[in-house]
Amino acid sequence: MANKIISWVTGRTSDQACERTEDNFAVEQSRRPIGGNGLQIEHCGKSFQVHHDNVLVLNDINLTIHPGEFFCLVGGSGCGKSTLLKMIAGLEQASSGTIRVGGRKVTKPGLDRGMVFQEHRLLPWLTVRQNIDFGLRESVSNGREAIVQEHIRLVGLQGFENAFPGQLSGGMAQRVGLARALVNRPEVLLLDEPLGALDALTRQQMQHEILRIWEAEKTTMVLVTHDIDEALFLADRVAVIGDKPSVVRDIFEVNLPRPRSRGNAAYDRLRQELWDAIFRPSATKVVATGAEAFPSHETVKTKASITCLVK
Numbered sequence: 489m490a491n492k493i494i495s496w497v498t499g500r501t502s503d504q505a506c507e508r509t510e511d512n513f514a515v516e517q518s519r520r521p522i523g524g525n526g527l528q529i530e531h532c533g534k535s536f537q538v539h540h541d542n543v544l545v546l547n548d549i550n551l552t553i554h555p556g557e558f559f560c561l562v563g564g565s566g567c568g569k570s571t572l573l574k575m576i577a578g579l580e581q582a583s584s585g586t587i588r589v590g591g592r593k594v595t596k597p598g599l600d601r602g603m604v605f606q607e608h609r610l611l612p613w614l615t616v617r618q619n620i621d622f623g624l625r626e627s628v629s630n631g632r633e634a635i636v637q638e639h640i641r642l643v644g645l646q647g648f649e650n651a652f653p654g655q656l657s658g659g660m661a662q663r664v665g666l667a668r669a670l671v672n673r674p675e676v677l678l679l680d681e682p683l684g685a686l687d688a689l690t691r692q693q694m695q696h697e698i699l700r701i702w703e704a705e706k707t708t709m710v711l712v713t714h715d716i717d718e719a720l721f722l723a724d725r726v727a728v729i730g731d732k733p734s735v736v737r738d739i740f741e742v743n744l745p746r747p748r749s750r751g752n753a754a755y756d757r758l759r760q761e762l763w764d765a766i767f768r769p770s771a772t773k774v775v776a777t778g779a780e781a782f783p784s785h786e787t788v789k790t791k792a793s794i795t796c797l798v799k
């Protein structure tokens with residue numbers, strides 16, 4: 489039962505194997521960048537058994553996400569974005585293909601990957617401090633309080649340590665969710681539409697916050713979002729996932745300097761191109777399905793100063 493609660497809340501189980509020893513953790517005061525070749529998704533497919541049918545959702549997904557990159561996944565509703573994120577988290581098993589983080593094959597949830605969900609999933613009977621502590625791996629016996637405090641500061645919630653989730657705004661609750669996901673110093677932070685339930689103003693404020701944390705922590709981030717503006721504001725690259733059975737249809741490199749302004753012509757053109765890519769009928773062009781992706785793909789500079797990588 490306890491494992492089930494931990495898994496639902498943090499996307500991991502308490503008995504999971506973890507490559508890090510206690511000693512390692514204690515000396516790691518800074519984040520570990522993702523090792524090896526980053527996050528590699530190779531020929532990944534996923535099908536679900538629905539009644540007597542085997543429904544293919546993801547078909548031959550290939551992506552390489554670089555160490556320290558901010559990567560966004562966008563696509564129509566039901567195309568499989570969350571499923572792909574859960575596969576990276578190890579919460580869903582790929583039906584085919586492999587996923588590697590820092591060269592290690594993903595077979596189950598692990599502390600090298602943190603996850604934030606659309607709903608904050610805080611335990612209502614625990615305070616902010618206790619919720620973050622709950623996410624911290626059990627084997628850390630020394631300095632827990634300092635680690636938790638460090639993460640409260642990281643997400644700007646000083647003064648709310650003893651508040652309960654019911655006493656927080658939606659944005660504050662998601663900050664706690666972020667702190668809890670980061671507290672084990674993951675190499676990759678997986679964000680499944682974490683701002684989807686927030687009002688427009690809070691959402692923009694939280695986008696700035698996520699960017700600040702990413703810049704400070706250098707954690708590789710993979711964000712699923714329905715919001716094209718959000719993707720363009722945050723991402724180094726944006727992958728457009730096509731219709732079911734889905735493949736990576738396009739990958740856009742966003743070459744706008746940060747901090748990005750949302751209100752200029754270049755930004756508007758980028759938005760339009762991304763929009764067109766999402767709603768382009770599948771049959772016309774399916775691109776970027778090669779495993780190592782980019783060297784083998786022709787690179788097309790678009791007028792809107794983003795780079796569209798096509799096969």
Ligand SMILES: Nc1ncnc2c1ncn2[C@@H]1O[C@H](COP(=O)(O)OP(=O)(O)OP(=O)(O)O)[C@@H](O)[C@H]1O
Nearest residue numbers: 536537538545564565566567568569570571572714
């Ligand atoms: N456990 C499951 N059993 C059966 N089908 C599933 C399961 N999980 C997901 N699916 C199906 O897989 C497809 C992709 O779902 P997923 O939630 O990944 O899409 P999504 O792109 O994240 O959608 P949205 O943007 O609407 O959140 C959907 O058709 C969904 O019904």
